[in-house]
Amino acid sequence: MTAKRRHDRRPTFAVLGAGHGGLAMAGHLAIEGFPTRIWNRSAERVEKVNDRGGIDIEGEVEGFGRVELATDDIGEALDGADVVMVVVPAHGHKEVAERCAQHLKPNQVVVLNPGRTFGALEFVHVLHEEGVKRMPVVAEAQTFIYVSRHSEFAQARILQIKNSVPVAAIPAHKTPVVLDAIRPAFPQFVAATNVLETSLDNIGATFHPSVTLMNAARIESTHGDFEYYLEGVSPSTARILEAADAERVAVGAALGIHLHSAREWLYLAYDSPGRTLYDAIEGTPGYKGVRAPATLNHRYILEDVPMSLVPMISVGRQIGVKTPTLEALTHLASMLHQRDFWAEGRTVEKLGIAGKSVKDIRMLALRGYSR
Amino acid sequence: MTAKRRHDRRPTFAVLGAGHGGLAMAGHLAIEGFPTRIWNRSAERVEKVNDRGGIDIEGEVEGFGRVELATDDIGEALDGADVVMVVVPAHGHKEVAERCAQHLKPNQVVVLNPGRTFGALEFVHVLHEEGVKRMPVVAEAQTFIYVSRHSEFAQARILQIKNSVPVAAIPAHKTPVVLDAIRPAFPQFVAATNVLETSLDNIGATFHPSVTLMNAARIESTHGDFEYYLEGVSPSTARILEAADAERVAVGAALGIHLHSAREWLYLAYDSPGRTLYDAIEGTPGYKGVRAPATLNHRYILEDVPMSLVPMISVGRQIGVKTPTLEALTHLASMLHQRDFWAEGRTVEKLGIAGKSVKDIRMLALRGYSR
Numbered sequence: 001m002t003a004k005r006r007h008d009r010r011p012t013f014a015v016l017g018a019g020h021g022g023l024a025m026a027g028h029l030a031i032e033g034f035p036t037r038i039w040n041r042s043a044e045r046v047e048k049v050n051d052r053g054g055i056d057i058e059g060e061v062e063g064f065g066r067v068e069l070a071t072d073d074i075g076e077a078l079d080g081a082d083v084v085m086v087v088v089p090a091h092g093h094k095e096v097a098e099r100c101a102q103h104l105k106p107n108q109v110v111v112l113n114p115g116r117t118f119g120a121l122e123f124v125h126v127l128h129e130e131g132v133k134r135m136p137v138v139a140e141a142q143t144f145i146y147v148s149r150h151s152e153f154a155q156a157r158i159l160q161i162k163n164s165v166p167v168a169a170i171p172a173h174k175t176p177v178v179l180d181a182i183r184p185a186f187p188q189f190v191a192a193t194n195v196l197e198t199s200l201d202n203i204g205a206t207f208h209p210s211v212t213l214m215n216a217a218r219i220e221s222t223h224g225d226f227e228y229y230l231e232g233v234s235p236s237t238a239r240i241l242e243a244a245d246a247e248r249v250a251v252g253a254a255l256g257i258h259l260h261s262a263r264e265w266l267y268l269a270y271d272s273p274g275r276t277l278y279d280a281i282e283g284t285p286g287y288k289g290v291r292a293p294a295t296l297n298h299r300y301i302l303e304d305v306p307m308s309l310v311p312m313i314s315v316g317r318q319i320g321v322k323t324p325t326l327e328a329l330t331h332l333a334s335m336l337h338q339r340d341f342w343a344e345g346r347t348v349e350k351l352g353i354a355g356k357s358v359k360d361i362r363m364l365a366l367r368g369y370s371r
Numbered sequence: 372m373t374a375k376r377r378h379d380r381r382p383t384f385a386v387l388g389a390g391h392g393g394l395a396m397a398g399h400l401a402i403e404g405f406p407t408r409i410w411n412r413s414a415e416r417v418e419k420v421n422d423r424g425g426i427d428i429e430g431e432v433e434g435f436g437r438v439e440l441a442t443d444d445i446g447e448a449l450d451g452a453d454v455v456m457v458v459v460p461a462h463g464h465k466e467v468a469e470r471c472a473q474h475l476k477p478n479q480v481v482v483l484n485p486g487r488t489f490g491a492l493e494f495v496h497v498l499h500e501e502g503v504k505r506m507p508v509v510a511e512a513q514t515f516i517y518v519s520r521h522s523e524f525a526q527a528r529i530l531q532i533k534n535s536v537p538v539a540a541i542p543a544h545k546t547p548v549v550l551d552a553i554r555p556a557f558p559q560f561v562a563a564t565n566v567l568e569t570s571l572d573n574i575g576a577t578f579h580p581s582v583t584l585m586n587a588a589r590i591e592s593t594h595g596d597f598e599y600y601l602e603g604v605s606p607s608t609a610r611i612l613e614a615a616d617a618e619r620v621a622v623g624a625a626l627g628i629h630l631h632s633a634r635e636w637l638y639l640a641y642d643s644p645g646r647t648l649y650d651a652i653e654g655t656p657g658y659k660g661v662r663a664p665a666t667l668n669h670r671y672i673l674e675d676v677p678m679s680l681v682p683m684i685s686v687g688r689q690i691g692v693k694t695p696t697l698e699a700l701t702h703l704a705s706m707l708h709q710r711d712f713w714a715e716g717r718t719v720e721k722l723g724i725a726g727k728s729v730k731d732i733r734m735l736a737l738r739g740y741s742r
Binding site for chain 1: 582584585586587588589590591592602603604605606607608610611614667695696698699700702703706707708709
């Protein structure tokens, strides 16, 4: 981290969310000397941080980060913050947006870490619905910068810091403003074209539900005791992954975004060759040692289905892209968990884009609600 | 077996199909002294039977059954036969019907062993399309009477003979005629209400594709080295089975047929108690030791999807029954095998019931094309 580049003072961060991700980020920022506040909806988690006066971080970063403030009062956390880092599961974005609406200032920068699919679009829609006239800049990261684990309250383990995290803002021309604001702390953030790209350029969105569902019984009967990718993906099930992924790419193409297919992405990211997706997965060293989740109550279903598959399907239906594989996975996940992930998920209605044309969706993603 | 009950002479059987099932049936019939012919589309299989002069049977039945005739000429096999036992996979029924059409006599009885879903309806539709005016009686068994394995050409192993096999004819009032004809050889056959019942009262139709797909990667990466039901069905995946099975029951109800749910069926068949389907499966002794198929190229997908799920979905759509789980399974199976099981499958068009009301479908199932 390098601070004070273009800023006279170090930016003040408000981290919203005190799960393992929020604790890791707030602790890391505080260790690096950035004025840091942390907010959580439930008082219990922030009290532990207050008791300790900060957050202990282990792993790639080691130390104690003393925070300015740990609070369950979101207005207090936001007051005077330069950058608002939202680090909650995607189904929490809507509530965070509602709670922030009356407090956010137009000079503040909000970053969803990550947005999952269309998180920034949903966030600005909620602010708009809440009557916010002078919008802050709302951005979304394509992925979460850390691989982190929660150990105890007021403590987190950072297993890995990713070295390149695409980010895009609404409006898109403000992406450089976001980068300027967060680069003192996170030089790893790089500009993406726009939020349609950060939302859709994510093979996990289709991989996670596919691999988890195609191994549902095995996960439950072995408590995840197998290699998630190397045993959990077989030549035939790889074709289901490939079909699901092709639908993601097709939705992107219809929105005017060129996305890499999963196979291309593995080649670019890991030099994994292979004529088929199965070969590419087998040849991906990073997948070795990745174990299956121990339970089906996991974000690979609970978050990725309603917050990634559902918005892809819903947008696809509106703009004429068929997504039968994503629909099949969503239905089976709903039966599996006896929940209606469609009703819970980010449909076009919840994103505020119901009935809009491709052109209008692009305009909203590029310009937001500002005039 | 008891012969010569109401018949002066033992009925002559033509067994169509020389896979393990056809060999088992023809061999068994011949051992019991019934005049038996066996037909197969490819000459190779019947030549082996001709070379040997008959079929060796091992297992529950032991002996050598000398056949009258082993031929690839279907007219020759049918000529003078009283009962035509069709023992081919369900996707072969159409071709068998086409080949039989010009040879079948109205006093002959055809039995599909088994019909899978709507096999008899398809068979009479094909005969009708082929211009047959004076229809034979066409019946379908709900299940195949043997659990058998193929060992070599001209040889089969009978692992089990089931003790009750429901059968129904088109027209339904001819079911007793079918029973009279086959009972000398097979007292295990019992009357079902009609072919809608024999077609739909089959939990395997929904269990096999569900369990296989929800364990697809495990089957392929372990070559089926796990307990198919006891490990392959977990509490959550049992809910997918239950959802799929409920759609089967709903299609039946809309057609005026009361079917038992899978959970009820396990209770009736095995005294398996349990408030949930998962508990009932866990408590079913017959499932212990049933291993998973070694490959996904298995009739649990290749036959049950196009020949059972597709007709249920297709009929459901026509008569207003939603089958989203069966559709999801069919789509994923198609992606898995890179085949269009919908196009291959028994849709209402292929069954000759496209556009027909529930009343007209029932009339066809009960009365056939006879006037």
